[in-house]
Amino acid sequence: MKLPKAYEAKDYEKNIYDLWERSGIFKAHPEIKAERFSMSMPPPNATGTLHVGHSLGIAIQDILARYNRMQGKDVLWLPGTDHAALATNAIMEKKLAEEGTNKHEVGREEFIRRLKELIANSQDTMRAQIRALGASCDWSRERYTLDEALNRSVNETFVKMYGDGLIYRGHRIVNWDPLLETTVADDEVVRVEEKSPFYTFQYGPFQISTARPETKFGDKYVVMHPDDKRYAKYKHGDTFTAEWINGPVSATVIKDKAVDPEFGTGVMTITPWHDMTDFEIAQRHKLDKEQIIDFHGKLLPIADEFAGQPIQEARPKIVAKLKAKGLLVSIDENYVHSIAVNDRGQGIIEPQIKLQWFVDVNKQVVPWKGKILSLKEVMQTVVREQDIAIVPERFKKTYYHWIDNLRDWCISRQIWWGHRIPVWYRSNAEGEEQVYVGLQPPKNDGSEGWHEWEQDPDTLDTWFSSALWTWSTLIDPKLAQDYSLSLEEILSRSLDFQTYHPTSVMETGWDILFFWVARMILATTYMTGQVPFKTVYLHGLVRAEDGQKMSKSKPETMIDPLEVIPKYGTDALRLALISGTSPGNDSRMSIAKIVGQRNFANKLWNIARFIEATVTEPTKSLEQPVPKTPADHWVLTKLQQITEGVSQDLDNFRFAEGYEKLYQFVWNDFADWYIETSKAEPNQPVLQFALTTILKLAHPFAPFVTETIWQELGWEGKGLLAASDWPHVVKGDIKQTKEFEEIQNIVREIRYILSSLQVPRAMFKYEQNAFFHKNIAVIMRLAGLKGIAEFHHGLKLVETRHQLWLDIDELTVHNFAKQLTAKKTEAQASIKQLESRLKNKNYVAQAPAHIVDQTKAQLTEAKTSLEKIKAELTRFAD
């Protein structure tokens, strides 16, 4: 079959993926005996679309999956999607708003029904996109965070933690998003700098400053540092009366070290209901707390005439009123502080005290390796004791730092979309309440006087279910339906869990190290007694060409994989994402990069085209091609080095380096030297072997073009490249390899001379020896020499072991004298340097022997070269 001149990715990719998928090679086989490699795909948002960040992750994971598969391992790469509670909930709320209605009008059931419908549609989109990237994942095991088995895992976790006292319900201050009307976790809050007026008011005998006068209605404590001499005459517990916004208030003096005497006046009033620090101060001194702002962001009746007003609207009016009363001391218009914003959804966070569910990270009840630890301590231990490796290592520090600062995790959310909290309440006429925590709803036993059980309306933080992802996805879904079995029994009977957990690698972006990776470690060690994965590989952010974050709001910065793939091919995109990157470091993406890698795919294609035309008699099984020429030995040696190098790089997660080695070899060694040599003296089995090896090595990186070539060549019948073995190596002879390197030196020098002198081709003569007898034809071809001639003058090669003269007229030769002189200077400098190094006794004594030997060899070589240059230069002495 004749290959077309250029590789058109879009003509092949879809079919190739279908071929793979139909063949079943992506499927894991727990029933067979083999080494395992397992990996969970970080589940993308079910309603999302694929962006370049996903593409990078998928590309890396696919490289790992394909490489390990080709090494004969049984590979499980489990795909899936996430219900992304907050984000998805927000989508539906927005939709409803556009329709002029809201969630309360449509009701919980309908709300969820509509979301399920929406998800079902977009999951298909997401699946198609992951396939388009070439992901060799096991679709038969696809999971979704709201699957029944996963939901059971969530409930099991909740119930177990509750039983151990790790989950508790409490009135605590939380980050409240008035826009989405839900709490959000600490690390889902981002800080945005904002300039806002900073007011100083008179408050009784004190001056207090604030940027938020609207929260100050209920303030009745003034706090200062116990050591602040300015306020020494006021004692802790002193009371006074102050004229305030809506009349006089009675206030109490509190001394607390949380106050910074340097900041503002060193005195502040506190609003414990709406400020984290104030809340803590109030807790310490058992002070009253009062809600000022409601959950929609409006002022409560305590604000009197301002009640019912949104805070933004009320603020200037309150200031005006205080000013009218003569209580406004000053305004700093240049005050900059940061305000808290919900990472997903843009709502400005208003801290509130709310009855919420929390995970206690400090309670020591978790058995781990014979000790009883807290969740925090387990998280630290597994990384410290190398049960989990983090690549790159420096993220360990970030990880520890984060854990040190970790507070109890608020897991309840006031949204409808997600895993509902498995807690039921009922009350009786006397106002007593009962709480039931369990996997399934409690039966209404009709107990005298009690109302029916009602489930907690809240849902769980998305990350609570994502935290279970590595193992909840490996549970046998059928077993999970059987509630007569305990989770332990289910796990021990689930073949996938027994076979593939802990997973080998977790590949994800460093930006969700805390959100997700840390929480997987937390929940998985607790629930299964195993780490979720042995290695975490963190990739960097893919940025726009100018180094900016790509964002939908700036479409010109976006590179959309779905546009790039049909145009340049998936391989080009994947290679561009991989090349020139290193773990944990951000990278920049550009169309130019993608074009460059498209060209590489095409290079492979054309190499195959040449070899297809040259290899007229392909053999079926190619174990031992017989090398004949120095070039054959050289290419085999190189192939061996590359195979070993790429394997090592992939074993150590050095994807970019492995790929670069391969790229260099394919383009600069194989195409430019071996193929060119083959035009003179082709060795069909070696060509075939080399191409086979190259396709195998390149397959994890560029699966489509390599498989396409493999299929088009049809050397292995209907066999798939994706299912083939990682290449074995055939050793080339070292002496012959060196001989080819000498050929290269000669060719390079001739090319250099001819190019410098602007002589396109030249006649030549050479010393009569075995080397030239054997290799002169190849040299002529590669160097573009015209033919053999007898002549007297001409130019002699100076940097090679064998003597060869070029027939170039004296006048032109003189132009070369300058170049030779430059070379002479270079050689002399390098000799001087090497000699001084060898004269250094410390160097000779202390450096390793092979380094010293190397230096000596270099010196000899440089001296020889200098002699030749000098000899040649004597001709120009006049």
Add this chain to the structure above:
RNA sequence: GGGCGAUUAGCUCAUUUGGCUAGAGCGCCGCAUUGACGUUGCGGAGGUGACAGGUUCGAAUCCUGUAUCGCCCACCA
């Protein structure tokens, strides 16, 4: 305030535990060319490795300090 990272060729980035003349891609200069590939080939120019010290026979690499940029965490009355 605490921490992490970056600074290498015009640009984007590599350089695995300190050791060949610090590499690659793109760009640049010159040349070539109908037969694997113009998505090409050949040759070339281009780097005080941010700066200042130190350790070492030897430093881009280790240590100390400085500068600039980016990020994370905490605080922000």
